Amino acid sequence: QQQVKQSPQSLIVQKGGIPIINCAYENTAFDYFPWYQQFPGKGPALLIAIRPDVSEKKEGRFTISFNKSAKQFSLHIMDSQPGDSATYFCAASRRGGGSEKLVFGKGTKLTVNP
Amino acid sequence: DVKVTQSSRYLVKRTGEKVFLECVQDMDHENMFWYRQDPGLGLRLIYFSYDVKMKEKGDIPEGYSVSREKKERFSLILESASTNQTSMYLCASSTRWGQYFGPGTRLTVT
Numbered sequence: 510q511q512q513v514k515q516s517p518q519s520l521i522v523q524k525g526g527i528p529i530i531n532c533a534y535e536n537t538a539f540d541y542f543p544w545y546q547q548f549p550g551k552g553p554a555l556l557i558a559i560r561p562d563v564s565e566k567k568e569g570r571f572t573i574s575f576n577k578s579a580k581q582f583s584l585h586i587m588d589s590q591p592g593d594s595a596t597y598f599c600a601a602s603r604r605g606g607g608s609e610k611l612v613f614g615k616g617t618k619l620t621v622n623p
Numbered sequence: 624d625v626k627v628t629q630s631s632r633y634l635v636k637r638t639g640e641k642v643f644l645e646c647v648q649d650m651d652h653e654n655m656f657w658y659r660q661d662p663g664l665g666l667r668l669i670y671f672s673y674d675v676k677m678k679e680k681g682d683i684p685e686g687y688s689v690s691r692e693k694k695e696r697f698s699l700i701l702e703s704a705s706t707n708q709t710s711m712y713l714c715a716s717s718t719r720w721g722q723y724f725g726p727g728t729r730l731t732v733t
Contacts (some may be wrong), residue, residue, distance in 0.1 A: 518663075541719055552713050553666070554628075587705075598665065610681070611722060615665035617720030 513601050522589055523622050530584045530617045532599035537580070539601040544573065544584050547596045548605070556597075557584075575611025588619045626650070627715055627725035635731045642701040644728050646714030653698035655683075656722065657689060660711040672697055704732045 514533045522528045532542075543558035559566045559573040559582065566573045570587040586593055596616045602609040630645035632677075648655065654670040658681075668681030670689040678689050686708060690698045701708055709732045715722040 513666075545724075550632065550726075552715075553650050555721040558721060610668060610671060613666040617661065 513599060513612050513614045515599050515617060517617060518615070519618045519620070521622065522597075522609050524590060526589050526621070528589055528593075528619055528621070530597055530599070530619070531581065532614050533579075533581045533582065534601050534603075534612075535580065536603065536612075538603040539612075541602045541609070542573070542575065542582050543600050544571075545554055545598040545600065545613075547598065551584045553598055574619070586619075589619075591621045591623050594621050626718055627714055627723055628650065629712075629725040630730050632729050633729050633731075634645035635733065636701075636704050637733055638705060640701075640704050640732075642730065642732075644699040644701075644712055644714075644730070646696050646697045646699070646716075646725055648697075648723075650716065650718075650723075651694065651722075652718060653694070653715035654717040655691065656715040656717070657687075657697065657699045658713045658715065659683070660713055660727070663718065666713065678688065697717050701730075704730075706732050708732050 516531050520528050544551035544556045544557045545551040555589045557571050559575050561577050572585040575582045596618045597617045599614040600611040602611045627648045636642050657713045658666045660666050662732045667683050669687050672691045675694050688700045712728045714725040
């Protein structure tokens with residue numbers, strides 16, 4: 510019940526495409542859903558996060574869609590660029606925020622070809 | 624900007640050695656975490672701390688211990704390093720807005 514399942518494991522798109530990464534969770538007590546972006550040799554960096562009281566959140570070219578009834582959330586990257594090539598992790602936590610333990614998905618390696 | 628630093632980027636140790644990994648954050652965060660990252664397994668929580676001298680086990684604490692004597696510093700200790708502890712180790716600190724990671728320490732145990 511603590512798992513977050515992420516798919517796909519890897520994704521290749523052309524520049525300008527819209528990669529979509531999906532995550533699913535079981536624990537209905539989760540109430541904070543962040544996405545992290547990790548470049549090779551670096552630590553993960555917080556990209557965007559959503560709480561279950563909204564169905565969508567946009568920050569620049571990155572959008573989280575959230576479906577509470579299906580217990581799923583996804584990351585969309587509009588007009589993807591080669592510089593977006595990285596590994597993306599979804600995560601979830603309960604009781605209100607990043608100070609709590611995060612449960613991570615296993616990651617998606619995104620490659621954006623020029 | 625939040626800054627989380629880790630004492631070494633790369634470390635090579637021998638089996639049986641005691642290994643210390645240090646993490647320092649400069650934003651007065653109360654919560655700090657240690658993860659290990661392995662290909663195909665994502666990030667797995669080893670230990671976390673909500674306050675000075677306070678620690679809680681994460682999902683994979685076996686073979687590890689931690690120390691938090693000061694708020695800004697959280698140390699991970701491998702009591703007797705083994706080859707299966709070869710991994711990338713990531714430290715994080717957090718606010719209510721999210722967890723912030725250091726650059727990681729790639730540890731190789733030979």
